[in-house]
Amino acid sequence: MTDTITINGTERPIPEDPRVTLLDFLREHVGLTGTKKGCDHGQCGACTVIVNGRRINSCLSLAAVHDGDDVTTIEGLGTPDAPSxxxxxxxxxxxxxxxxxxxxxxxxxxxxxxxxxxxxxxxxxxxxxxxxxxxxxxxxxxxxxxxxxxxxxxxxxxxxxxxxxxxxx
Structure with a gap:
């Protein structure tokens, strides 16, 4: 168990509270606000991120289950100077x-x-x-x-x- 999540190439410690969703972790703990909170029920896709190459609704997934995973958000796909x-x-x-x-x-x-x-x-x-x-x-x-x-x-x-x-x- 590594107790970290790699987000856009940077390792981050998993939050201590096991109830924190991946979406809230990205927005509130890491400060990556590109991923949006839409319905908070997995029905709209505004919170979609890429985890280990697969797209998921981050509002439906707890950050704690992503120990050792590689997460890519919109901020990790490109930059204002070099967009994807x-x-x-x-x-x-x-x-x-x-x-x-x-x-x-x-x-x-x-x-x-x-x-x-x-x-x-x-x-x-x-x-x-x-x-x-x-x-x-x-x-x-x-x-x-x-x-x-x-x-x-x-x-x-x-x-x-x-x-x-x-x-x-």
Missing amino acids: AMQLAFVEHDGYQCGYCTPGQICSATAMMDEIAAGFPSDASPDLQGDMFATPDEIRERMSGNVCRCGAYANIVAAIRNVAEEGAR
Whole structure:
């Protein structure tokens, strides 16, 4: 047991209170406020982060269970001077309006691209085996856990398709 969580490349001690969610740990203990608290029930995706390469709703997960894990938040995907390809695509395609859900959308989309590359099927996949592709239907299905109350979905799909076509993340 290491008693630490690596967040965006920096080891942090696990909070002493075992009831602290990963979301509250990131925001209140570490000071990374890019991850948003939306519904606090795992229904909106605003709190999506990447843990060991997989996207999760950080509001539903206790920080204590992530001992030794590698967590990536929106702050760990890129910087204002060097944004990730997904962050750039969201800007270029206006994949946000109010911006509240955008960090969760970008983290989810980034991890989703890895899922597709690894051949993980979804309900929209035509086959359970073989190559997976970032088609509009596939993207919509895989991103269905991330809600945008402003309705920027068409632009979000366009941004993700752009990254998929360029082969970047």
